Amino acid sequence: MGKILDSTIGSDISRRKFLALSAGAAALAGAGMAGCSPKKESASTVTEHTEPIDAEEGATWVTAACWHNCGGRCLNKALVKDGVVLRQKTDDTHEDSPDYPQQRACQRGRSQRMQVFGADRLKYPMKRKNWSPEEPHGELRGEDEWERISWDEAYELVATEIKKIYDEYGPESVFVLGGSELPRVFQLMGGYTPRWGQVSWGAWPDAYAMIMGSPGYSSDAPDRLTLRKQKLVILWGANPANSSAGNPTYNYLQAKKAGTKFVVIDPRYNETAEALDAQWIPIRPSTDTAMILGMINHIISQGLHDKEYLDKYCVGFDSEHMPSGEYPEYTYKPLERNEFVFASEPADPSQNFYDYVMGEGAFASEGAKTPEWASEICGVDAETIKQLAEEYATTKPATIFAGGAPARINEGECLPHAMLTLGMVCGQIGRDGASVSGTMHNSASNGGGALVSPGGAGVKVELPANPFPQKQYALNNGEMWNAILNGSHTMYKGETRDVNIQMIYQGMGGALNQRQAMTQGIEAHKKVEFVLTMNYVLNTSAKYSDVVLPVTTEWERPGTLLTGNREILIYGQHITDPLYEAKSDQEIAIGIAEKLGFKAEEVYDIDETQQLFNKLAGCTVLGSDGATKEPLLTITQDDIKEMGVTGEPQEGKITLAEFKDKGIYQVERTEGDAYTNLPFAKFIEDPEANPVATASGKFEICCQSLAGYIDHVGFSEKDPLPKYVRITEGYEDGVENDRPFQLLTQHYQRRSHHVFDNVNWLREAWPQELWINASDAAELGIENDDPVRLSSPYGSVVRPAFVTQRIMPKTIGLGEGAWAELNADGDDIAGATNTLSSPIPTGQGHTGFNSNNCIIEKYSGELDPDCEWPQRVIFE
Known part of the structure; x- marks a missing residue:
């Protein structure tokens, strides 16, 4: 394969010839490679060079989008000649340093050309051989052969099938698994059924918001400079070396060099623990709440809890500080459901957390939640639980960064509730940057809001509202396949709704592969009349479809703006023209809409280049005062003319040409600047003047509103206290x-x-x-x-x-x-x-x-x- 790539790089070739060569190279990559060969050959498939390689004549380094949901968004540059990517590199825009780090791409970003130019790219519109609107033969999905069809035939087939399904079954029968472009057409047709349910963050989002009074479940944490002042950091089920690409692990290393001790609690000795030489505490999955309660029991029994903090900032710890019921009506707006209105009631003083965890009062018969009790469940030695409990209670400041995994379990809300309570018991939230949060993905190691942001696309066409909005009619991730197979789903507690799904649409993503109970999902796909997927490869969702339409990647589009950690904005640019017959999702949506009798401007009133310009023109950066947003880009009339768009010249911090050349804007941090993130500091300073947005205005160890909301949703119940419950499939x-x-x-x-x-x-x-x-x-x-x-x-x-x-x-x-x-x-x-x-x-x-x-x-x-x-x- 190296010889193939060498010959490609060293000669002037046509784009068609390169695609043929890249297809051959990709095919060869499937056999005899390192990790597969018994000889464990080198994983390198390109020529090694001992000296820097100058850009070849006629080739240009261009910032290439790495747009995937990895938590990184790093700088990825491609050496492009005649639409062919010869090589890739990463951030070299400035000298690397801990305070001003480069944004280096990982192995996934560096292999991006094998994704974009892979031999398995979907090249043409296609349909299953044995599918027709009259005889869908759904039982053959996933097994049938494929037939190439023209774009006009594809548009006609899809539009005819959509119209038939809307006419026969109504708009509710169309189920959207992902993507936003074609659903705009569905809204013109009368609506569709969406899906809902938290995936990556598990039980953190609503639980954190209602317990802490903040939406910042992933960002209420110290920024990377404040992180270095933490004396102890517990990474609880968090492994950023794998799951948060980019700089998080590097940022943690800087804290370690500054003296921070790291503890990793995880069923695996993971890559982050290894990189940080952290203390590893192995634990059984789904049992973290038991360990936390064992820690709290020991902290209280040793008199290490912060009683003054608990009395001043929290409700529910003991019988004297239970919710009074004298709070105003509390309205909570969940991310994905109808707003929930909670009218508080006086809590029974006997149902307080202290008595529960210590096994006293009304909970005497249940026994204390001692380290020994916890050890039997979680598998962590009782002495280790005690040691960590004492260390966390006495080391100030200390922060807990939780990954999504520990709370990504059934009945998972008690986990974030208990973990937050541990922070409250020790006074480790809001002081000196200390926090407890589900801080992962692109906010791992660097909490706080974005310092630089893209503008909006500026699409102003008004679409009819979906009469079956997500907040009322959506199918939950855990119920959706069963709903398709059996015809009903849960609306709210005691309320079910009949549903008759006859079309499944999958745009962005791969929900069939990535959601619960995939085997049941395959059955659901085989049951309905029509399955349509838009993708650039035959992933699992596409494989079980009837018609698959090939889409372009971001490298083949006008460009995009990508946010990663809070300090950067990346300008991913056009790399190559659309390969084969691939079209963008927006082009396809317009093509289908026109076959349905709509005009293009009813779907999108401006093209994708104008949308890109609007995003660029709307870019803002936070000023040095940490409060004022300023325009990022200076844009000239010549820039507007060159892009072929409409707009007004403007002044900003850097020129559009500079942004395009570097491909990135990065806010340079300095010690003591205005970008420091200290979550809940104002509340801790003056809780009366700065109450948090909970029902009580304080942190809630006894959280009646969360219990009420979960009961209202209708899947299961939760006690107002953070109790250990037996987990289904635990x-x-x-x-x-x-x-x-x-x-x-x-x-x-x-x-x-x-x-x-x-x-x-x-x-x-x-x-x-x-x-x-x-x-x-x-x-x-x-x-x-x-x-x-x-x-x-x-x-x-x-x-x-x-x-x-x-x-x-x-x-x-x-x-x-x-x-x-x-x-x-x-x-x-x-x-x-x-x-x-x-x-x-x-x-x-x-x-x-x-x-x-x-x-x-x-x-x-x-x-x-x-x-x-x-x-x-x-x-x-």
């Missing part, structure tokens, strides 16, 4: 049901969720392995690389074993996002974690991915390395 369920292994679904360096799983460069470097503890493997007779089957009531996967001491016994680790490949026996040999997950909605409607009870056994069949599998190439 540790206790597995022991009782003879499925003793808990599946831990981890983010993985090979992918950004499901994106990049088709890139063989990454497949060869990071095999999709199934982590198993060495003691469990020995008991089952499993050795390293043995193929094993992991089964749940919902499906089974087969993957090679990775035998290690780096994972908790009776816990199985598997990277989420693999593209499912079901064999004749129904086993998913790719290892998609949602083959195993359960269709169970609970609490506020979040997704409980991160604990599924399974059994494991040796697999008798053969399993070739997945980087040797043929790619999903349709039409050479």
